[in-house]
Every structure is written in structure tokens, then in C-alpha cells.
Amino acid sequence: MSQLAIKSLTKSYGAFKVFDGLNLQADAGEIVVIFGGSGTGKTILLRLIAGVxxxxxxxxxxxxxxxxxxxxxxxxxGMAFQNFALFPHMNASENIATPLRAAGADESKVKAGVAKVAKLLKIDHVLNHAPRELSNGQKQRTALARALAAEPQILLLDDPLRNVDAKLRFEMRLELPRLLRQSGATVLYVTQDYKEAMALADRIAVLANGTFVQTASPEDIYMRPATLGVARLFGDPAINTADTMIETEGGAHVVLGGTRVPVAESYRGFAGREVILGVRPEAVELGSAGVEAEVIAVTPLNERTVLLLQNPNGWEFLASLPSSAASIPEAGTKVRASFAAAGTHIFDRQTGERLHG
Amino acid sequence: MDHSSSLEKILRSVAITLVLVFFLFPIAWIFLMSLQTNETILSIPPSLAFTPIIDNYTALITGQLRTAAGSLQLNFMQNMFNSVLLSVCSVALSLVLGVPAAYAFARFKFRLGEDIAFTLLSFRFAPALLVLLPLSLYFKTLGLTNTYIGLIWVYQLICLPLILWIVRGYFEDISPDIEHAYRIAGNSWWRTFTRISIPLAKPGIAAAGLLAFIFAWNNFVFALILASADKQPVTVGALAFVTASGIQYGQIAAAIIISITPTLALALYAQRYLVEGLSMGAVKG
Amino acid sequence: MAELNITRVDKIYHSRKGDVHAVKALDLAVKPGEIVALLGSSGCGKTSTLRMIAGFEEVSNGSITLGGKAIHTLPPAARGVAMAFEAYSLYPPLTIGENMSFALKSSRLPQAEQEKRVKDMAEMLEIADILNKYPSSVSGGQQQRASLGRALVRDAGLYLLDEPMGQLEPQLRAVLRGRIKHYLREHNCTTILVTHDQTEANALADRIAVMEGGILQQYATPAELKARPANLFTGTFIGEPPMNVFAADVSSAADRVSFTVEGGTTLSYPASDMSDALRQRLAQTPRISLGIRPHALHLGDGPVRGKVMACQWLGDQTHVAVDVAGRTVVSASQERVSRATGSDVSLNVAARDLHLFDHASGNAIAHGGTLA
Incomplete structure (x- = not known):
């Protein structure tokens, strides 16, 4: 039996439909990330579950x-809010104690509970501080501590790392899984950062247009996106796309910028279908064969280098290569690009759904 | 830009002094008047060289006013008591009614909500006389004329809209998430209201209460029409000095000084609170 | 197309609470056509510097020249500088298109040329379809692109871009970075980009000026900043995930150099991995700060042992957090790696990937076995 079940949930504000039949099951102790762009109603979903x-x-x-x-x-x-929502007239310790006090715990239990969760989150040294005296990182930890203090069965985390700086966000991302596992709670975690979603989730539920478009493991979401929309949300740089058509003469293929690009024979069944070819930038391989292109710009991205490429027919696409690669071409160089099968997907142009070849 | 020349500093000081003189002169003048007899006040040209007397104040406190035309009974101290009673009670009632109402207007969107809130405020726009005519008829029918209860009720026209609108802004500035957080932590709605919403809106409630008190204290026309001498506040009581034998400027001045002292003291004491309170509610973030 | 020289510039703000020294003796030379990023966190002085170049703030000391001409005494409009604002600052009563062509009105370009420029710019920035809309009716990302376009269509000696891409839609960001870099190169635009986002600085800039506390920490190419950070601040500020830093005791023998870090782990290297000069230096330096970038810390046989805290695959790379004697150490790989939480791992790092810093001052001692 699942710990949390959402069944055909709908929510409208007047004529505006936010959710049109949401379904989701989460097992005890599972971390489910609700992922979606801004305005998709992620926060509203948490509020509905919390009952406010x-x-x-x-x-x-x-x-x-x-x-x-x-x-x-x-x-x-238990819930942690994006804006922390600490009680400004109570110090950190009183903030964390609220759920324990409300549950009627006696003073010694309250103290022990606060001390335990504060130690876990490394905020024992600021327990006497008022919220306005805390740094953003400490506020965020205090808010998490308050949500965890009463050991709730369900933990709702509303983009808790949104308002802390990049370095802290990274540290917390590494620390959170252990913390959440220890709490044993079923976690619904809302974020609009796909890396956070992939790093933390057992399963990701992608919210768009009022429904969960795909609910699956991070691996499935990234490697086998259900729709073009999902594919575009995961990955930096985002997946390259090109309008094309499946042809079968002399082997299944599509034509990209005037060049035949073979696809798996199993796509033969879709002959003549108008499709969108999606190629992840890291699946683009430069070599002596494939689609002709000129390097327009070279933009380093962390340990990788992103190339903006343009085919003579005008198709523009990105390639992401390891910076350690033997040779990174300079701007102005003419290259040929081929696409690794693992990062190449074919989507129906009408429905946006991925075609299973 | 960052730097200001000494000339600029001097000009600025001069300008500030002028403004201060402009605003403080009437108060200073009245204070001087309250220490003089009617004769020195009316002498032309006015002179700053006079022997200060406290007779005006003693007359007000003892209730005995002796004039050239004879002795007159005053109940100024009764007026003072009335002012305190009316202002305190009406502000208290306004807070009890207005704060929950302000919360409702801030948090819940209900049908006609905006219209009701605006209607309440519009009593402040209407000339008092417009409201007074029907009111005095009601008062006669209901037997409220010349009662404290009637006056306190009418004073809600002054206090309630003020409190409602200022405190509403405050409640709107409290993130609903903070209230949600407290509820999810296991507290009932009422507990959340009393433990989170009210304490967080406290500066606004205090500022609104203070302002309402000052407005109530300064009110003149309601009590003039709806009450007789024994229930009237100081603002109306001062009229007693316009006697058959002439206007007692000295006593009027002394009465004014005594009657503005409580509000002035209160405003000065709470000045920072008041300014912060009023501006914080207005500016979001 | 002009050369920018900032010489010994100070910015001091006077306030009642005392003076704030926002920019301290800044020297910065930007070559014609070069793209330079001012990178730092908020309050580092980058925005004050930008505002002094644009003319919105006076310089407290020093001089700024553009194309050899002193500009720091000129009013903003006379400096020949185009700027894109972080807060967009589009004119609300004008459409997006009018906003962009407004800047060209005063130029003596023929009407047809003006129109073509705006159209090309709009296409490059993917706002051609909203040229007739008003700023209030389009998204933040679109407003930001319009603001950027308004600055770039002009002919100016210098382009100032203040956090120009912070609000851009993630799906567009990488492509627009490429197009903008290409455009700035083609038109040989001397550009100063102010940002707190190192990804943006790395992607666009020829050189990056890292600022902190009003002081220029290092001015170098992105590759050099990464390979040879001048001090611990730059070392930990640049690079994602951030560099692992340990306090370490140095012991030198005839044929080996060893670093013992907190927790007792010892990293030992043949003396031949280090230059002679470095070995001599280390012989006199018993304690250092040792920096290792996550991408240089490889899973596999090695001296650093610990338990996996988290193993997170992000699609194009994997981050592994390892608990080494109570400290969190991060290893990153471009491959997909999976390691169970709680399992034992060991890590290694090559001598060429070590960054050594002075323990007290934080200044770099050596990178990859040679003195800094």
C-alpha cells in the first residue's frame, strides 16, 4: 500500500484549470520530485496535500x-517553504519546536527533539538567533529542521534550495539524500532545477499542462523521455531539435540539412511520418562523416565545451564535448557531425510523443 | 552627488528652521496666551513682555471662572474625563471589531468584500453634517441622545475605517506561508491567528489604534450635536468660554493646551512607532 | 572597437556610518574587440566599476580612458558607450521594436539600414515575433533579450552588459550565448560583461576579472583561471563543483614528497613530479592548503579512502560525495558512475592536478608540480 496516493485530483480557480486529473502514488520512504516550469502549479499541489x-x-x-x-x-x-516562512518573532529554536509543542510534547522532549534535529542539520550554534540574524543558508536549514522535527510521515519540500547561493545549494544537494533517508518520511520535493531533480529523486514526476506527463526514474526521464517537452526540460544545453521526416528508401533514415542520417531499422514502420529529431548536445560527435556544419562560436561550460554549429542549410545545433577532448575546433572551422544513438530520439511532430522504434 | 557644500548645508538648515517656525508658531503662541489675562492678550500691539499667570489653569481645574461680569461655573474637568472615556472606549471597541474584520478582508476573497471595505472608508469622505442629520433622528428614536454608549457607537465612524484599512495592509504583508507553516505544524486556525497573525501585525495595530485615538479625541461635531454639556468632550467644552461677557481667550488657550497634551505626549512617545508602522504597511517588501 | 584602460581607480561611498571603499586601486586594460567579464558575488565592486565606466558614478580616484581619450569626466551620453541593464529599463510607452530602433534614431544611418539592423538583431535574439508588443505584455526573458538587443544594435566604442542573461529561458541560453559571442566577434565589439554567474563568464569572455571585496583578485583567460588560480579565493570561486580544499602537512624526503591532510590521509608523489624550485620551496613550507578539483579526483585505486554519502548522476556527469574521516570530499566524472550509498571507495589524484596554496595568505604556491 502506498503511503501517499493522489487520485484524479483536480483544482480550478474559476474557469482556470490548474490540475486536470493528477494521479500519483508514493511508497513509504520514497523521494518523489515534482518537476515543472514556473506556473505549472507545483506549489499548489503541495498546499493541497498539506490541506491549506x-x-x-x-x-x-x-x-x-x-x-x-x-x-x-x-x-x-511537515512542510518547508521556498521563502522559508520562519516565524520572525521566534528564535530558531522556538521555530523548530513549534510542531513538537503543538503535538503536546513535554518540555524535556521538546528540548531533546530540537537538539537532535539541529545537530543533524548543523545549526546547533545558532539556535538562539532570531530569523533575521540568520544567513540564508541557516534560515533554510532551520526551515528544514522545523519540517523534520515532529518526524512526519509525509514531508513536503517546496523548492527549499531556491533561495540559497549556488555553493550552498550544491552542498545541500549532496547532504539531503542521507538526511531524508534518515527521516524515513515519504518526501515530495518540488524543484525547477533538473539537476536537483535527477540528483535527489527516486522518481521524478514531470508536471506540465495540468497533468504528470511522465513519472519515472531519473534514468528513464533522461534516456527515454516520453515527450519532446520532457526532453527539452532535462539537459544543459537543452536537446537540439530539427523538423524532418522518416524515409525508408535504402534503409530507414531522416534527412538533416541535406544529409542522410540513418536511424534504427525499427523506425521503418513510421515511414512518411513527419517527426522532430531530437539530439542531445553530448550525443553529437565530430568527425569525418555526417552532417556538414561550421563552428559559429565556442563557449566553455564547466568541464565541457559547447559549440554552436550551423549547417549550410541553416540548421543550428549545439555540441557539447569534454574540454579534455583531443581537439576542440575553433570558430570558423568546417566540421562534420554524427549523432550517437543513445542521445538521439524521434518525436511525433503533431503530438510531441516519442516514437518507439 | 555624495558631497554637499557648506553653502548647501546652511541653506538646508535655514529651510528646516522656517518650516519648524511655521508649524510650531501657533502652538507656542497659544501657550503664551494661556499664561496671560484677557487684557494683555487683547492689547495692541501684542507684547511679549508680560507677567505670566496661572489663573487660567486654576480656573479650569477648580471649575470657577471669575470674569468682570461675574462668576461662572465650568465643568472642564468633566469634559476631560469624557474625552478620555469616549476615546479609549471607542478605540477599544474598534480594535475588537476592526482587527478580525481587517484580517478577513486581507485573507479571504468574498463576494462584495471590496465594496464593503470601501463603503466603510467612504464614511470618512462624507462631510460629518451629512451623516449627522439622520443620526440625530435615530438617536432620538432609540433614546441614545446624550448617552456615552451612543457617542461611542458614533465614534466607530471615525475609528473603525482607519483601523480596518491600516491593519488590513499589515495582514496582507504577512506571507500566508508563515500562517500555513504554523498550521501544518499542528495548530488550529484560531491559535494561528492569535499566535502568528496578531503578533506580526502588532506594529500596525498599535499605529492604527494610536491614530484612531487622536482622531477620536479631536472630534468636535458629533458630540456637539448628539450630547449635552455633561457628556461632551474637551473640544466642545471649550465653547463654554465664549460667554455673554465676551470671549475668554486666556481660558480657551489654557483649555487647548491641557486638551492637546495627552495626544501630543502620546504621539511624541510613539512617534517612531507611528511613522514606521504607517509606512511599513504601505510599502511592500 | 576601442581600447579601454582603467587606471588606479577607487570608488569610495561616503555615508554617515563611515566610508565604504567599494573599489580599490583597480587596474584593468581591455584590448579593442576583447570580451571581458567582471565576475564576483554581490558587493564585490563589479557593479560600481561598471557604473563608473558608464558614467552613473563618479570615480573617487584614478582615470578611465576609452580609445585613448579620458572619459571619466564626461557625462554618460558623451562617452560613446552602449549599455544593457539588468533591470531591462525598456521604455514602457514604446513597443519592443521602437525600443530597439530608438537608440538608432540619433545615428545618421539611412532608415532602411536602421530597420534592417533591428530586424536582424531581433532574429538573432528570437524576438522578431514580439516587435510590435509593449514591454509590459511580454515575459521577463523576452524583455531581457530586447534590452540586450537595444544595446547591441548601436554603434558604440564599448558595450556594457549588466547581468545580461540572468532571466533567459534555460532552453535558449546556450544557443543565445553562442550567437551573442559570434556577434560580438564579428563586429569586433569591445565588451564588458558584469555577472555573478561563472558559467556565463566562462562561456562568453576572452578574459575574466575576478573581483572580491573591491579588489581585483585575478585577471586571466578562463582556462588559466581554472588551471592556475592566483589564490585560494579564485581557486574555490571558479569551477563547478567547487574545489576540495584541505589543510595539509608537507614532508619531503630525497625521492618523495608527501602531503598529510586532516584525518590522516597521506598523498605521496615521486619527487620527479615536482620541479626543483617547488621542492626547495616545500622544504621550507611545513603546512599548506591543498586544492583538488572534483573532476581531477578519480574513483579507483588511491590513497584517499572513505564511504559514499551520495552518488548523483545528472545526465552528462556524475557527482560522488565521499565521507573521508568526517569531511565531505567531492569527486566528479563525465561518465555515468554508480556507487551504492555507504559503500567504501578510494580516490586518487595525479600530481599534475594538485593546487598548492600558502596556508596563511592563501596565495598560490604551485599548480601541477611547478611554482605559480
Whole structure:
């Protein structure tokens, strides 16, 4: 039995439909990342589960029980907010103690509980500070500590790393999995950073247009995206796309910028279909054969180098090579590009769905 | 840009002094008047060289006013008591009614919500006389004329809109997430309201209460029409000095000084609070 | 197309609480056609520097010349500088297209040429379809592109770009970086880019000026910043994930040099991996700060042993956090790696990938076995 179940959940504001039948199951102790762009309703979903907002239709079940009629304070969830939402008139320790106090724990238990979670999050030295005296990183840890303090069954984390600087975000990303596993809670984690999603999730649920377009492991999402939309959301630089058509004369292939690019024979069944070819920049290989292109610009990106390439027919695409690669061509160089099968996907041009060859 | 020349500094000081003189002169003048007899006040040209007397103040406190035309009974101290009673009670009532209402207007979007809030504010726009005519008829019918309860009720026209609108802005500035966080932590709605929302809006509530108190204290026309001498506040009480034998400028000045002292003291004491409170509510973030 | 020289420039803000020295004795030379990034976190002085070049702030000391002509005393409009603002600053009553052509009105270009420029620029920045819309009705990303376009269509001696890509849609960012870099090169634009995002600086700039606390920390090419950071600040600031840094005790024998880091791990290398000069220096330096970039710390047989805390695959690289004697050490790989949480691993690093810093001052001692 799943710890958390969302069944045909709908939510509308007037005529505006945010969710149009959401379904999601999460097992005890599982980390599910809700991923989507801004305005897709990720935060609203967490609020519905927490009970501070009411759904228009459908059901939310926690531990097998419908919680529709249960007030937020009795649902047994913990939540951390993107803006931290610390109580400004209480110090860090009192903030963390609120869920314990509300549960009626006696003072010694409250103290022990706060001390335990503060140690875990390395904020024991700032417990007496008021929120305004805390750095952003400490605020964020305090907010997490407060959410974890009462050991809730369900933990809702609303983009908790959004408002901390890049370095802290990176450190927390490495630290969080262990912390969340220790808590044993079922975690719904909202983010719009795909790297965070891939790093933390057991499963990722990609939210777009009011539904979960794909709910799968990070590997499946990245290697086998269900739609072009999902493929474009994961990856930096984003996947290259080109409008083309599957042809079968002399082997299954597509034509890209005037050059035949072979595809798996199994796509033969889609002959004549108008498609979009998606190629991940790291799947682009430069060599002596393939699509003709000129290097327009060379832009280093961390340990990799991104090349902006342009085919004589006007198709523009990116290649991402390891910076340690033997030779990175300079701007103005003419090259030929081929595409590794693992990072190449074919999508239906009408529906955007990936075609399974 | 960053630097200002000494000439600029001098000009700035001069300008500030002029503004100060402009605003403080009337108060200073009234204070001087309160220490003089009617004769020295009315002498032309006015002179700053006079022997200060405290007779005006003693007359107000003892309630005995002796003039050339004879002795007159005053109940200025009763007026003072009335002012305190009316202002304190009406502000208290306004807070009890207004703060929860302000919260409702801030947090819940309900049908006609904006219209109701605006209607309440519009009582402040209307000339008092417009409201007074129907009110005095109601008061007669309901038997509220010349009662404290009636006056406190009418004073809600002054206090309630102020408190409602200022405090509403404050509640709107509190992130709903903070309230949600407290509820999810296991607290009921009422507890969240009393433990989170009210404490966080406290500066705004204090500023609004203070302002409402000053407005209530300064009100003149409601009490003039709806109450008689024994229930009237100081603002109306000062009229008693316009006697048959002439206008008692000295006593009026002394009465003014005594009556503005509480509000002035309060405003000065809470000045920083007041300015911070009022501007914080207005500016988001 | 002009050369920019900033010489001994200070910026001091006077306030009641005391003076704030925002920029300290800054020297910066930008060659004609060069793209330079001012990189640092907020409060490092980069924005003050930009505002002094543009003319929105006076210089407290020093001089700024553009094409050999002193400009720091001129009003902003007379400096021949084009700027894209972080807050976009588009004129609300004008359409996106009018905003972009507005800057060209005062030039003596023929009307047809003006129109063509705006059209080409709009196509490059993918805003051709919104030229007739007003700024308030388009997204933040589109406004930012329009603001960038308005600056770039002009002919100016110098282009100042203040956080020009922070709001861009992630899916467009990489392509636009490439196109903008190409455009700046083609038109030989001398450009100063102010950013807190090292990814942007690395992608676009020929040279990066790293600033912190009002002081220029290092001015070098992206590759050099990475390979030979001048001090610990630059070393840890540049590079993603950030460099691992350990305090280490040095012991030199005739044929080996060893570094013992906190927790007791010892990294030992043949003396031949280090230059003679470095060996001599290390003989007198018992304690150093040792920097190792995550991408240089490889999983496999090696002296650094610990337990895996987290192993995170991000699509094009894997980050492995390892608990080494209570400290978190990060190893990164371009391959897909999987290691179970809690499993034992060992890590190695080659001598050529070591960065040595003075323990007290943080100044670089050596990179890859040779003195800095």
C-alpha cells in the first residue's frame, strides 16, 4: 500500500484549470520530485496535500485514508517553504519546536527533539538567533529542521534550495539524500532545477499542462523521455531539435540539412511520418562523416565545451564535448557531425510523443 | 552627488528652521496666551513682555471662572474625563471589531468584500453634517441622545475605517506561508491567528489604534450635536468660554493646551512607532 | 572597437556610518574587440566599476580612458558607450521594436539600414515575433533579450552588459550565448560583461576579472583561471563543483614528497613530479592548503579512502560525495558512475592536478608540480 496516493485530483480557480486529473502514488520512504516550469502549479499541489487549500475534485490519501475532511494540523505532514516562512518573532529554536509543542510534547522532549534535529542539520550554534540574524543558508536549514522535527510521515519540500547561493545549494544537494533517508518520511520535493531533480529523486514526476506527463526514474526521464517537452526540460544545453521526416528508401533514415542520417531499422514502420529529431548536445560527435556544419562560436561550460554549429542549410545545433577532448575546433572551422544513438530520439511532430522504434 | 557644500548645508538648515517656525508658531503662541489675562492678550500691539499667570489653569481645574461680569461655573474637568472615556472606549471597541474584520478582508476573497471595505472608508469622505442629520433622528428614536454608549457607537465612524484599512495592509504583508507553516505544524486556525497573525501585525495595530485615538479625541461635531454639556468632550467644552461677557481667550488657550497634551505626549512617545508602522504597511517588501 | 584602460581607480561611498571603499586601486586594460567579464558575488565592486565606466558614478580616484581619450569626466551620453541593464529599463510607452530602433534614431544611418539592423538583431535574439508588443505584455526573458538587443544594435566604442542573461529561458541560453559571442566577434565589439554567474563568464569572455571585496583578485583567460588560480579565493570561486580544499602537512624526503591532510590521509608523489624550485620551496613550507578539483579526483585505486554519502548522476556527469574521516570530499566524472550509498571507495589524484596554496595568505604556491 502506498503511503501517499493522489487520485484524479483536480483544482480550478474559476474557469482556470490548474490540475486536470493528477494521479500519483508514493511508497513509504520514497523521494518523489515534482518537476515543472514556473506556473505549472507545483506549489499548489503541495498546499493541497498539506490541506491549506482545498481541491476541486479527486482524493488525497495518506496511509490509505482519505484526508479530505482532515484539517491541516491533523494530517501529519511537515512542510518547508521556498521563502522559508520562519516565524520572525521566534528564535530558531522556538521555530523548530513549534510542531513538537503543538503535538503536546513535554518540555524535556521538546528540548531533546530540537537538539537532535539541529545537530543533524548543523545549526546547533545558532539556535538562539532570531530569523533575521540568520544567513540564508541557516534560515533554510532551520526551515528544514522545523519540517523534520515532529518526524512526519509525509514531508513536503517546496523548492527549499531556491533561495540559497549556488555553493550552498550544491552542498545541500549532496547532504539531503542521507538526511531524508534518515527521516524515513515519504518526501515530495518540488524543484525547477533538473539537476536537483535527477540528483535527489527516486522518481521524478514531470508536471506540465495540468497533468504528470511522465513519472519515472531519473534514468528513464533522461534516456527515454516520453515527450519532446520532457526532453527539452532535462539537459544543459537543452536537446537540439530539427523538423524532418522518416524515409525508408535504402534503409530507414531522416534527412538533416541535406544529409542522410540513418536511424534504427525499427523506425521503418513510421515511414512518411513527419517527426522532430531530437539530439542531445553530448550525443553529437565530430568527425569525418555526417552532417556538414561550421563552428559559429565556442563557449566553455564547466568541464565541457559547447559549440554552436550551423549547417549550410541553416540548421543550428549545439555540441557539447569534454574540454579534455583531443581537439576542440575553433570558430570558423568546417566540421562534420554524427549523432550517437543513445542521445538521439524521434518525436511525433503533431503530438510531441516519442516514437518507439 | 555624495558631497554637499557648506553653502548647501546652511541653506538646508535655514529651510528646516522656517518650516519648524511655521508649524510650531501657533502652538507656542497659544501657550503664551494661556499664561496671560484677557487684557494683555487683547492689547495692541501684542507684547511679549508680560507677567505670566496661572489663573487660567486654576480656573479650569477648580471649575470657577471669575470674569468682570461675574462668576461662572465650568465643568472642564468633566469634559476631560469624557474625552478620555469616549476615546479609549471607542478605540477599544474598534480594535475588537476592526482587527478580525481587517484580517478577513486581507485573507479571504468574498463576494462584495471590496465594496464593503470601501463603503466603510467612504464614511470618512462624507462631510460629518451629512451623516449627522439622520443620526440625530435615530438617536432620538432609540433614546441614545446624550448617552456615552451612543457617542461611542458614533465614534466607530471615525475609528473603525482607519483601523480596518491600516491593519488590513499589515495582514496582507504577512506571507500566508508563515500562517500555513504554523498550521501544518499542528495548530488550529484560531491559535494561528492569535499566535502568528496578531503578533506580526502588532506594529500596525498599535499605529492604527494610536491614530484612531487622536482622531477620536479631536472630534468636535458629533458630540456637539448628539450630547449635552455633561457628556461632551474637551473640544466642545471649550465653547463654554465664549460667554455673554465676551470671549475668554486666556481660558480657551489654557483649555487647548491641557486638551492637546495627552495626544501630543502620546504621539511624541510613539512617534517612531507611528511613522514606521504607517509606512511599513504601505510599502511592500 | 576601442581600447579601454582603467587606471588606479577607487570608488569610495561616503555615508554617515563611515566610508565604504567599494573599489580599490583597480587596474584593468581591455584590448579593442576583447570580451571581458567582471565576475564576483554581490558587493564585490563589479557593479560600481561598471557604473563608473558608464558614467552613473563618479570615480573617487584614478582615470578611465576609452580609445585613448579620458572619459571619466564626461557625462554618460558623451562617452560613446552602449549599455544593457539588468533591470531591462525598456521604455514602457514604446513597443519592443521602437525600443530597439530608438537608440538608432540619433545615428545618421539611412532608415532602411536602421530597420534592417533591428530586424536582424531581433532574429538573432528570437524576438522578431514580439516587435510590435509593449514591454509590459511580454515575459521577463523576452524583455531581457530586447534590452540586450537595444544595446547591441548601436554603434558604440564599448558595450556594457549588466547581468545580461540572468532571466533567459534555460532552453535558449546556450544557443543565445553562442550567437551573442559570434556577434560580438564579428563586429569586433569591445565588451564588458558584469555577472555573478561563472558559467556565463566562462562561456562568453576572452578574459575574466575576478573581483572580491573591491579588489581585483585575478585577471586571466578562463582556462588559466581554472588551471592556475592566483589564490585560494579564485581557486574555490571558479569551477563547478567547487574545489576540495584541505589543510595539509608537507614532508619531503630525497625521492618523495608527501602531503598529510586532516584525518590522516597521506598523498605521496615521486619527487620527479615536482620541479626543483617547488621542492626547495616545500622544504621550507611545513603546512599548506591543498586544492583538488572534483573532476581531477578519480574513483579507483588511491590513497584517499572513505564511504559514499551520495552518488548523483545528472545526465552528462556524475557527482560522488565521499565521507573521508568526517569531511565531505567531492569527486566528479563525465561518465555515468554508480556507487551504492555507504559503500567504501578510494580516490586518487595525479600530481599534475594538485593546487598548492600558502596556508596563511592563501596565495598560490604551485599548480601541477611547478611554482605559480
Amino acid at each position: 487549500e482545498e481541491p476541486t475534485g479527486g482524493a488525497i490519501e495518506i496511509g490509505g485514508h482519505d484526508v479530505s475532511d482532515i484539517a491541516p494540523e491533523h494530517r501529519g505532514v
